[in-house]
Amino acid sequence: MKNIETYFPALTTLQKNQFEALFGLYSEWNSKINVISRKDIHHLYLHHVLHSLAIARYITFTPGTSIMDVGTGGGFPGIPLAILFPEVKFLLLDSIGKKIRVAEEVAAAVGLTNVDVVHARAEEEKRLFHFIVSRAVMPLPELISITRKNITNEEINAIPNGFICLKGGDLSAETAPFRHIVEEVSLSSYFADPFFQTKKLIYVPRR
Numbered sequence: 001m002k003n004i005e006t007y008f009p010a011l012t013t014l015q016k017n018q019f020e021a022l023f024g025l026y027s028e029w030n031s032k033i034n035v036i037s038r039k040d041i042h043h044l045y046l047h048h049v050l051h052s053l054a055i056a057r058y059i060t061f062t063p064g065t066s067i068m069d070v071g072t073g074g075g076f077p078g079i080p081l082a083i084l085f086p087e088v089k090f091l092l093l094d095s096i097g098k099k100i101r102v103a104e105e106v107a108a109a110v111g112l113t114n115v116d117v118v119h120a121r122a123e124e125e126k127r128l129f130h131f132i133v134s135r136a137v138m139p140l141p142e143l144i145s146i147t148r149k150n151i152t153n154e155e156i157n158a159i160p161n162g163f164i165c166l167k168g169g170d171l172s173a174e175t176a177p178f179r180h181i182v183e184e185v186s187l188s189s190y191f192a193d194p195f196f197q198t199k200k201l202i203y204v205p206r207r
Contacts, residue, residue: 003050007057007191008084018083018110022049025109026074029102035074046195052077055133055164056084057190058201062156063087066129070122070147071095071137075103077166078133082107082115089114091129095121128152135166140174140202151206162205168198178204 004019005011011019023044030041040047055077061067065088069078072092082090092107094100097119104117118125123146132147144163151161166187167174175182183203187196 001045003045003191003193004053007050008053011084015083015086018112019045019049019080021110022079022106025106026102029074029105033098033102035099035102043195046193048076049080050191051166051187051196051199052080052135053084054166054187054190054196054199054201055081058164058185058203059157059159061085061088061131062158065089065131065157066152067091067131067133068093068122068125068127068129068147068150070132070134070143072103073099073135075106077135078115079103079107079110079112081133082112083110086112086114090116091125091127092117093120093122093125095119122146122150125150130154130157130161132163133165134163136168137165140165140167140171140204141177144178144204148206159203160205162203165202167200167202169200171200171202175202181205181207 001020026044027041030036068091070093072078072094078090078092092103100119107115129150185201187199
């Protein structure tokens, strides 16, 4: 939690309580369903929660924004972002039923009213959103091909609607098709911990 409060000092008491509850909830679920690597659960806040919140360092979503988190697994990056942006609507989507159940249960347990959870493939979802977010789910060209249909023309944020993805390593091959419009941000510019040295945020506007 200290990592979260260091980088997001304006949290309300409710938000602090919601973030603090995540460790117990994910630890309990992880003992039943391997949603997070068992050796990684003790790094939940750094490796999963703070990593998810890198998106919030890149953009402050306008109230009323709608976001689809594709391949959310147990709820990342969607649940941390939903806690931070209570006036933004999130759809958490995953094709693996047992993982999406964890996301649903955790969202309910911390009282998130701005989250819907769907067990489906992204190809099946027809609703429109301002942004698609994901965390290391599939190659960028594939994600954009599948979900471009889900981005609305309505613009209400400081940057154009599009795709915001958290990834790691050399992304040159993935970003090559979008080289004239893609923005790649090293997360080490946001967070000091060595964990983030190889982590990237990728933004591609819908065009």
